[in-house]
Amino acid sequence: MTELLGFPIQVILGQLLLGLVNGCFYAMLSLGLAVIFGLLGVVNFAHGAFYMLGAYGTWALLNYLGIGYWGALALSPLGVGILGIVLERTMLKRLTQVDPLYGLLLTFGLSLIAEGFIREAFGASGQTYPVPELLQGAVNVGFMILPIYRVWVIVASLMVCLITWFVLERTRLGSTLRAATENPKLVQAFGINVPRMVSLTYAAGVALAAFAGVLSAPIIQVSPLMGSSLVIVVFAVVVIGGMGSIMGAILSGLMLGVIEGFTKVLYPEASNIVVFLIMAIVLCWRPNGLFGKG
Amino acid sequence: MKLSSKKTILALAVSVGLGAAFTANAGNEVVIGDIDDMSGLYADVIGQGGIEAVKMAISDFGPTVLGKKIVFLSADHQNKPDVGSAKFREWADKNELNMLLGGSNTGVSLAMAKVAGEKKVPFIAVGAAGSSLTNQDCNAYIVHYSYDTTSLANGTASVITKEGGKSWYFLTADYAFGTQLQDAATKVVNANGGKSVGSVRVPLSASDFSSFLLQAQGSKAQVLGLANAGNDFTNSLKAANEFGITKTMKPAALLAFISDIHSLGLQTAQGLYLTTGWYWDLNADTRAFGKRYFEKMRKEPTMNQAAYYSATMTYLNAVKAAKTTDSDKVMEELHKIKINDMFVKGGYIRADGVMIHDMYVMQVKTPQESQYPWDYYKVVKRMPGEEAFGPLSDSTCPLVKKK
Numbered sequence: 001m002t003e004l005l006g007f008p009i010q011v012i013l014g015q016l017l018l019g020l021v022n023g024c025f026y027a028m029l030s031l032g033l034a035v036i037f038g039l040l041g042v043v044n045f046a047h048g049a050f051y052m053l054g055a056y057g058t059w060a061l062l063n064y065l066g067i068g069y070w071g072a073l074a075l076s077p078l079g080v081g082i083l084g085i086v087l088e089r090t091m092l093k094r095l096t097q098v099d100p101l102y103g104l105l106l107t108f109g110l111s112l113i114a115e116g117f118i119r120e121a122f123g124a125s126g127q128t129y130p131v132p133e134l135l136q137g138a139v140n141v142g143f144m145i146l147p148i149y150r151v152w153v154i155v156a157s158l159m160v161c162l163i164t165w166f167v168l169e170r171t172r173l174g175s176t177l178r179a180a181t182e183n184p185k186l187v188q189a190f191g192i193n194v195p196r197m198v199s200l201t202y203a204a205g206v207a208l209a210a211f212a213g214v215l216s217a218p219i220i221q222v223s224p225l226m227g228s229s230l231v232i233v234v235f236a237v238v239v240i241g242g243m244g245s246i247m248g249a250i251l252s253g254l255m256l257g258v259i260e261g262f263t264k265v266l267y268p269e270a271s272n273i274v275v276f277l278i279m280a281i282v283l284c285w286r287p288n289g290l291f292g293k294g
Numbered sequence: 295m296k297l298s299s300k301k302t303i304l305a306l307a308v309s310v311g312l313g314a315a316f317t318a319n320a321g322n323e324v325v326i327g328d329i330d331d332m333s334g335l336y337a338d339v340i341g342q343g344g345i346e347a348v349k350m351a352i353s354d355f356g357p358t359v360l361g362k363k364i365v366f367l368s369a370d371h372q373n374k375p376d377v378g379s380a381k382f383r384e385w386a387d388k389n390e391l392n393m394l395l396g397g398s399n400t401g402v403s404l405a406m407a408k409v410a411g412e413k414k415v416p417f418i419a420v421g422a423a424g425s426s427l428t429n430q431d432c433n434a435y436i437v438h439y440s441y442d443t444t445s446l447a448n449g450t451a452s453v454i455t456k457e458g459g460k461s462w463y464f465l466t467a468d469y470a471f472g473t474q475l476q477d478a479a480t481k482v483v484n485a486n487g488g489k490s491v492g493s494v495r496v497p498l499s500a501s502d503f504s505s506f507l508l509q510a511q512g513s514k515a516q517v518l519g520l521a522n523a524g525n526d527f528t529n530s531l532k533a534a535n536e537f538g539i540t541k542t543m544k545p546a547a548l549l550a551f552i553s554d555i556h557s558l559g560l561q562t563a564q565g566l567y568l569t570t571g572w573y574w575d576l577n578a579d580t581r582a583f584g585k586r587y588f589e590k591m592r593k594e595p596t597m598n599q600a601a602y603y604s605a606t607m608t609y610l611n612a613v614k615a616a617k618t619t620d621s622d623k624v625m626e627e628l629h630k631i632k633i634n635d636m637f638v639k640g641g642y643i644r645a646d647g648v649m650i651h652d653m654y655v656m657q658v659k660t661p662q663e664s665q666y667p668w669d670y671y672k673v674v675k676r677m678p679g680e681e682a683f684g685p686l687s688d689s690t691c692p693l694v695k696k697k
Contacts, residue, residue, distance in 0.1 A: 011512055018504045116333075123593075124337035125557035126525060131536070138538050144508060147536045219536065220501060221528045221557060225335060229499050264505040269468050271505075272497035 007265060014144035015261045021150045023257020024157035025212055029230065030237040030249040031161055032208035035168070038244030039181040039201050042092055043104040048231025049111035050206040054080050054213025055222045056118060059127050069132035073214050080210035081203035088202040093195070111227070118224040126223030153215050160211060161250045164204075168246055177201060236279040242292020252290060323365045324619055326352075326606065327385050329378050329406065330397020330421060332370035335499055335524040338553040340397045340421050344602040346590050348395065351606035359610050360617065371397065373498070375405035382406050386413040392619045393418065393609050395602060398524075400424035400471035410435040414621045416628070418605045420598050423523075423549060424474045428646040432691035435625060436647045440601035441571045443471070445682040446548055447478035449569030449655040453675060454517055454546050455486040463515035463543070464493035465506055465530055467522035472496075475521040475548050491515045496522065496530075503530040504537060511539050518543040523550070528558050535562055551596040555658055555670050563670075566658040571651060572597040572637055573671055579636035594668040604637035641679070646691040650679035 029051060036044045057076035061067040067075065087110070095102045135149040168174040180187040180194045181201075188194045213227075220226060237256050241248030256275050263274040270277075282290060328348060330340050345368050352364050367385060371378035379402075385391040386409070394410065396403045396419035403422030410417035411433035418437045419427055425442040455462075462483050466472040472495070480490045492513045494506045507530065510518055518534060520527055527550055534540050550568040574584030574594040583603065587595045608631065613619055616627040633641035638651035656671035664670060686694060 008512075011509070014508050014512075015505055018502075018508060021504070022502055119333065119337065123553075123557075124333070124335065124341070124525075125553050126528065127557060128532070128559045128562065138536075144511075145538050147538075149536070150504075219533070221525055221532065223335075223525055225499070225525065226501065229501050261505055265509065268506065269495050269497065272500065 010143035011265065012262075015265050016258060017141075017144065017146060018150075019258035019261020020254065021153055021257070022261065023254035024154050024161075025216065025230075025253075026234060026237050026257050027161055027250045027253030028157045028212045028215075029209055029234040030241065030253045031164055031246065032205040032212075033234055033238045034241065034244060034246055034249035035164070035208070036202060036205035037238070038246065039177060040092075040198060041096065041100055041103075041181075042107070042202070043100050044107050044202075044205065045104050045231065045235075046087075046107035046111040046114070047206070047209050047234065048227030048229075049114040050080050050084065050209040050227075051213040051216075051230065052118065052222075052224060052227035053083070053114060054210025055129075055217045055226060056122075056127075056213075057210065058214045058217040059129050059222045062129065063127075069214075069218070072217075073211070076214050077207035077210040080213075081207035084203040084206035085199045088199045092202065093198075111231075115224045115228065122224070124224060126221030126226075129217040129222055131218040149218060153219075156215060157212070160208065164208065165246050165250065233275050236275045238289075240275075240279050240282050240289055242289025245289065245291040248289060248291030321390065322362050323390075324359055324362045324393075324610075324613065325365045325367065325385070325389055325391045326393050326395065326609070327382070327389075327391050328366070328368040328395045328397060328602075329371050329381050329402070330368070330395075331373050331399055331402075332368075334373045335526065336373070336398035336421070338557075339524065339551050339596055340598045340602060343587070343591050343593070343595060343599040344395070344397065344420075347587065347595065347599045347603040348606050350586065350590075351603045351610070355607060355610045359613050360619070362619075364610070367391075371399065371402045373399050373402065375402045378402040379405040379409050382409045382415075383413070386415050391415055392613075392621075393624075395420055395605060397421040398598070400427075400474065401469050403427065404431055404470060407431060407433065407436050416609070416621055416625055418609065420601045420605055423471050425478060426470070426474060428648045429690040432647055432689075432693055434693060435621060437605075437628060437643055437649060438647050439605045439649045440598050441569070441653065442648065442683070443475040443478040444684050445571075445653045445677075446475060446569045447482045448682050448684065449653055449675070449677060450546055450548055450567050451479040451482040451519075452486055453567055453655050454544065455483050455488040459517035459544050459546070460488035461515040462488060462490045462517045462519045462546075463510045463513040464490065464519040464521050465503070465510060466493055466495050467526055468495040468497050471523070472521045476519070479519055479521065479546075479548055490519075493519075493521075496526070499526065501529075503533045506530075507534055507537055507539055510543065511537070516544060517546050519546045519548060521548050524554070528554050531558065531566075532562060551598070552594060552668070552670060553596050556593070556668070560659060560661045560664055560670065563658045564660040567655060567674065568658070569653055569655050570597050570671075571653050572600045573654065573656065574600070575669065575671070576654075576673075583636045600637050604633070604635050607635060608633050644683075644686060646686060646689040646694050648683050650683055652679055653677045653682035 033047050054076050058072040061072045131149050138145045138147045180197050184194045237253050241252035264271045369381045393416045398421035400422040403419050418439050420440045423443050425444045428438045464476045466476045547566045547568040555563045584594050612627040616623045629643050641651035643649050655675040657674050
């Protein structure tokens with residue numbers, strides 16, 4: 001059996017694959033965050049809460065309305081997106097002219113409120129959500145048994161990330177959006193409804209978080225705390241990729257998922273902090289992040 | 295940064311001020327405190343339910359003891375040892391705290407146990423599992439009431455090893471609780487002819503266990519020892535099912551509460567072995583308490599929530615018998631008292647601080663076996679207290695040796 005770094009090649013490949021799955025989650029979450037910060041200048045600390053609400057929405061759709069996973073994939077992000085629009089219109093809009101720190105404080109407070117409500121309503125232990133029938137079972141890929149659902153996660157998240165990147169960087173809508181955030185007054189003079197674009201962008205960003213939530217509902221317990229442990233890591237990922245760089249967020253998310261996966265094998269106790277160590281190193285070397293525009 | 299620092303400081307000061315306790319004890323009150331995880335991963339194990347249980351006990355005992363009003367304070371330690379011990383100190387100094395109930399999280403309880411010894415305030419640790427509280431970390435003011443890592447291991451680990459699960463791989467929460475539980479279980483496994491083939495330490499509240507489980511699978515061990523609790527336990531078991539690991543390895547839930555089983559569902563949890571000190575459906579007394587609790591909380595109580603009720607009653611009875619709230623006299627009384635209530639029959643507090651009582655090894659029922667809501671366990675083995683908690687001679691508590 002071939003070995004690498006003292007571990008059998010099977011183990012390395014297995015961890016690589018698992019790291020990739022986690023990396024896809026990080027990529028999707030940091031994409032939403034990067035979109036919101038890059039285009040709106042809002043440090044959206046509520047991102048973890050929207051992820052959690054997306055998962056709870058999925059669970060609620062099944063348990064109260066009988067709508068299964070496939071319906072939830074579309075409906076839950078939609079619902080969370082609408083909530084995002086409401087939030088943006090009523091609260092975030094007022095903070096665009098001031099220091100981004102206020103947006104951070106507001107969204108952080110909102111996430112605490114959301115967590116508190118959910119915990120009061122459903123308890124802290126969490127709810128179980130079943131893996132959809134079509135995706136149940138696992139496939140033996142030689143070096144490990146891989147659940148089919150995890151393959152789906154990789155496929156779905158990469159697809160969503162690429163579509164988002166394409167829309168933002170290669171379509172007219174995307175370029176209008178980017179122009180609107182760089183120079184709102186000028187773009188508004190062309191007759192484009194800039195406030196509406198801003199709201200929709202925020203909604204799209206949080207809908208991405210909710211979509212990640214739907215994907216994770218069958219894998220982990222749907223609990224009020226699921227977002228808070230993740231959001232700090234996602235922030236670190238976005239900082240590493242460069243705040244505002246879409247492709248940077250996706251690539252660093254994937255890369256860091258894999259690195260974290262290796263740490264779990266080499267020195268598991270540090271797997272919680274390795275992302276922050278990397279962030280510290282990257283910031284010393286490239287203060288704008290790996291792909292940041294400055 | 296353009297943020298005005300003066301405004302920040304003012305805002306912070308106002309919020310801290312609003313949050314600070316403003317009561318001061320008048321000296322004619324008996325103050326019972328509860329410091330627990332109210333909002334984190336262990337919040338369902340005791341949390342709000344524990345507060346309700348204490349209130350029930352206070353109302354059952356009577357609003358006063360020795361003519362003094364019983365006051366109840368509660369706080370969230372957020373799973374941070376510094377927060378828990380700071381709160382304990384504050385209550386001991388400013389509110390003349392007479393007794394503290396310790397909630398979940400061994401790490402926080404160890405920090406609070408030190409404060410108990412320093413401030414000479416009786417500390418009844420209910421939620422913490424770590425046996426070190428009655429061994430190397432013991433002091434004269436600690437009572438370890440509901441369960442500990444020794445009894446958990448003596449229950450679950452011995453039953454599974456005797457049934458043929460000889461090689462174990464541990465998935466361990468990387469803090470005092472996890473490591474003590476792993477050590478206790480390894481000792482029991484070795485004593486029964488088995489051995490531990492490896493382990494991995496996982497940071498608390500990890501969101502994904504797949505990587506660690508893959509390592510467990512690679513070890514080819516027969517048993518997957520889950521030395522973790524709360525959401526860590528439910529998430530790792532769920533992932534173990536998903537990756538088909540439960541087909542080749544037997545999962546051992548070294549610490550699981552009925553709240554965990556309820557949130558996992560019997561479909562996932564069926565067949566699991568776990569050890570508990572109390573179950574709502576054991577007998578008429580437990581059922582009666584369960585019913586009262588259910589009316590308030592809409593769930594059945596965990597063993598620790600029931601223990602909170604019992605510990606409060608036991609303490610108040612000890613105060614009554616000692617005719618004083620003086621810590622040393624009450625501790626002396628606590629070591630003499632015989633506890634007979636819905637939580638235990640014939641329970642007593644040993645020299646090392648352990649409350650000796652029966653422990654039960656349970657197996658989680660299949661969905662078909664379960665006849666009514668919360669009908670989750672069947673009794674596999676009842677362990678008498680001395681067997682569950684080990685002989686006093688094994689204790690490394692300095693108090694014991696001195697005698």
